[in-house]
Amino acid sequence: MPKEYRTIQEVAGPLMLVRGVQGVKYDELAEIELANGERRRCKVLEINGTDALVQLYENSTGINLSNSKVRFLGRSMELGVSADMLGRVFNGMGMPIDGGPEILPDERRDINGLPMNPAARAYPQEFIQTGISAIDGLNTLVRGQKLPIFSASGLPHAQLAAQIARQSKVRGKDENFAVVFAAMGITFEESNYFIESFRESGAIDRTVVFVNLANDPAAERIATPRMALTTAEYLAFEKGMHVLVILTDITNYADSLREISAARKEVPGRRGYPGYMYTDLAQMYERAGRQKGRDGSITMIPILTMPEDDKTHPIPDLTGYITEGQVILSRELYRKGITPPIDVLPSLSRLKDKGIGEGKTRADHASTMNQLFSAYARGKENKELMTILGEAALSETDLIYAKFADEFEKEYVSQGYEANRDIEDTLATGWKLLSILPKAELKRIDQKYIEKYYDNDYFKKMNPNYGM
Secondary structure (H helix, E strand, O other): OOEEEOOEEEEEOOEEEEOOOOOOOOOOEEEEEOOOOOEEEEEEEEEEOOEEEEEEOOOOOOOOOOOOEEEEOOOOOEEEEOHHHOOOEEEOOOOEOOOOOOOOOOEEEEOOOOOOOHHHEEOOOOEEEOOOHHHHOOOOEEOOOEOOEEEOOOOOHHHHHHHHHHHOEOOOOOOOEEEEEEEEEEOHHHHHHHHHHHHHHOHHHHEEEEEEEOOOOHHHHHHHHHHHHHHHHHHHHOOOOEEEEEEEOHHHHHHHHHHHHHHOOOOEOHHHOEOOHHHHHHHHHOOOEEEOOOOOEEEEEEEEEOHHHOOOOHHHHHHHHHOOEEEEEOHHHHHOOOOOOEEEEEEEEOOHHHOOOOOOOOOOHHHHHHHHHHHHHHHHHHHHHHHHHOHHHOOHHHHHHHHHHHHHHHHHHOOOOOOOOOHHHHHHHHHHHHOOOOHHHOOOOOHHHHHHHOOHHHHHHHOOOOOO
């Protein structure tokens, strides 16, 4: 039987102190029952002798210390999971908010999950096509990978997240593919945008959506990504599905962590965030991956807005340590009208080499990717020199590289939020752009690929006076 106490000593913000408890454990789920019969959920944050510090998942308004009672349930927070969750929209605590019926769970799972044994992990090596050239061609997403998107305030990460969720697929195989989308601390307008976007494209049928709004309690925001990952683990490792988990915005999640830490009067770390934020983020991110002997997989794209556009801020900094790369959005490209404004040079996918090549994408993918990176970097450098020294100071080849950089941004990176390019389209666009350069400059590509894909006519069209 759950233990009941009427010994609430103090309520401060999202925290509540209950005295004289016995046999209560850390992270145990509890219910507070108000005098009018209303019930609110909470969990144990700390045990000190017979005192329990409890964190409320809902607000503390209306709690009367003498007339309210707390019931400890003897278990941690659980989510009822089922394949019927696909196509449904839930709030941050796993309750349906789409007007549909309650889920009849196949089983109930602790939302904290269990750490995946490193020895049981299978190496990520299968290509996931997002339909976005700057990711598929240059910073390839691999099944089982954790690839965060670093954005900034005012940049269109919401549109990019929705586009990835709509378009992502595994090529060439008729496999069960699902998306689990968790939004934390977003506005109602953003929430509506995501849900309508999924519905209009039909992607909602293979998507599970968890929405925590900006006016929802901070404690709920801590639970939301764990709800999403618990659902993903069930679909991946029990139902054999390949699941893409998109978490946005991790910055709102970390701010909630800081708010609760401050309420507990903990000693703050960098920028006021708790010292255990690295551990907390790692516990979430490391739930992604593949397991030996299991068909399913979890691939994760956490999205975060960098405060003050600062990559060294604790949230992107710690995320970069734990994950396998990052895709960075650029304010400069956004001002130029490039959509999505992905800055490919500082972006990185550490596992991209494992997911491309013969039998996965195409044999020429790796070498053309390296050549595009090299040419774009040189083109940007030449454009800066042109600004300082003037066009006359650059050689004919340098001017061609500067032109390449402009065309690369306009044709390769910028594709809008509706275009869904398959990998062949992305590689064809890459070769079209490489054909702006003289053949002699393509030093990173095997001659047999140059003979097969290089377009001499396009080179003459783009450089009519070359060599004259």
